Amino acid sequence: MIPAEFEYAAPTTLDEAVAALNDAGEDAKVLAGGQSLMPVLRLRMAAPTTVVDLGRVPDLRGIREDGDTLVIGATTTHYEVLHDPLVAQHARLLTEATATVADPQIRHRGTLGGALVHADPAGDLSAPALALDAELVVVGPSGRRTVSAADFFQDYFTTAVEPGEILAEIRIPKHTEWAARYEKFHRAAQQWSIVGVAATIDIDNGTIRQAKVALTNMAAVPVRARAVEDALVGQAATADTIASAAAHAADGTDPMTDGNADAEYRSHLATVLTRRAVTTAAGL
Template identity: 65%
Template sequence: MIPPAFDYARPSSVDEAVRTLADAGEDAKVLAGGQSLLQLLRLRLAFPELVVDVGRIPELRGVREDGNTLVIGALTTHHDVIHDPLVRRHAGLLATATATVADPAVRHRGTLGGSLAHADPAGDPPAAVLALDGELVAQGPRGRRTIPAREFFVDYLQTALQPDELLVEVRIPKTDGWGFHYEKFHRVAQSWPTVGVAALVRRDDGQITQARVGLTNMGSTALRASATEDALSGAGDAQDVARAAQSAAEGTRPSQDTSASPEYRAHLARVLTKRAVLAAAGMG
């Protein structure tokens, strides 16, 4: 289909982009890698009066260290996240989950910030960033503010970003010493996951002392499986993990669509959580 008509702006700096968004109000959409927004435009599911293309703002790219935190520019592509040595060393879960996004063409064009700002609950990066206790930094006319990932995803395709704010970076605490794994089920290769699970596990003397579990496509946003995280404390073997995984779907509201029923998604969440945690803990 042909997208509806819109005006186009291509700012060269973050400050210019913020001014452009502030002037446009709620009638603007930000274009990063274009792998999400362009599809919405073509399907006429979005009708912006202005598209603000931030794809050539160099300050929004790259990965750096800030003490015990990785700072990832919002325009850093999925490909660069996957292959960046700092991400692989200190936030391996994010690299692993991102490596499952769509196909190579999308991973070379799509961006981490674009995926998070799009807030599709079936996207792979949001659950990983949630499990990593990430923070998202937005810049607007009033300056910068930091939003915890738990508060960033508000509803289906909705975030805590204001219309005049631009997502500029993602901050990920280093998880050196943690085991990690991302497990997902999808009906065909390169399709959206029916359910995905991002697991982070820390062990001491053979027992799990800390666990974080992010869920993909189990509600209107990415979610944390809090009940399972609590139940995993002290788990020492596969049976303990299996019991904890039974609560993975608690508090979720999985959707009904042509791929799966809510009941089937709940079943997948339990099965995939068990697999992901066992792999992350090295118990598999």
């Protein structure tokens, strides 16, 4: 199939993009990398009156440092994130997760901001954003506002971005000394996660000083495994400690049952993958 007819806008500044989006009304769609939007348009699951293409807005792309924060433009591609030395140094968890996204072709076109705004519960980048305490800067006709990752994801395919607003950048506190690992289970290569675990830990002299663990596809939104984190902090980084903490991975979650797995199996996967992720991050 081919998409329904729509108007096309290609602004060159963020202000122009916000203006074009608001002029078009609530039926407009924003195009970042297009790896989620284009299939939906072709299947006519969406029929926007206008598509606002962000690909020509240079201020929305790139990676830079801002003191103790790493700033990533919303239209920065997965490929750029994956191969950027600043991300590898200061947000290793994001590098780990981005390496699992789809295939090289998708990673060359898809964008970090597009993936986060799409908010697929099986997407691989929302949980790392949550675990890294990212902040997301949204721009609209009323100006700029910052939303924490904990408040950004609200429901299936639903975020805090309001009609007429555009995600401009992702701000991540530097986790320079933190070890990290992203583990996912999927039925075949390049598919969405059935369950994923984003884990990053700070170890000092064999003791886990801090731990952040977030889960993919264990609820309508990514969730922090707080019980796992609490069980790890202050403990020796040993296989037994990690296994005991990982047993709490599914606590407080709400996994779905679908054609890929039932809720009980997803809970089991969360436990196994959490143990693997933390163990690998700890170098055990």
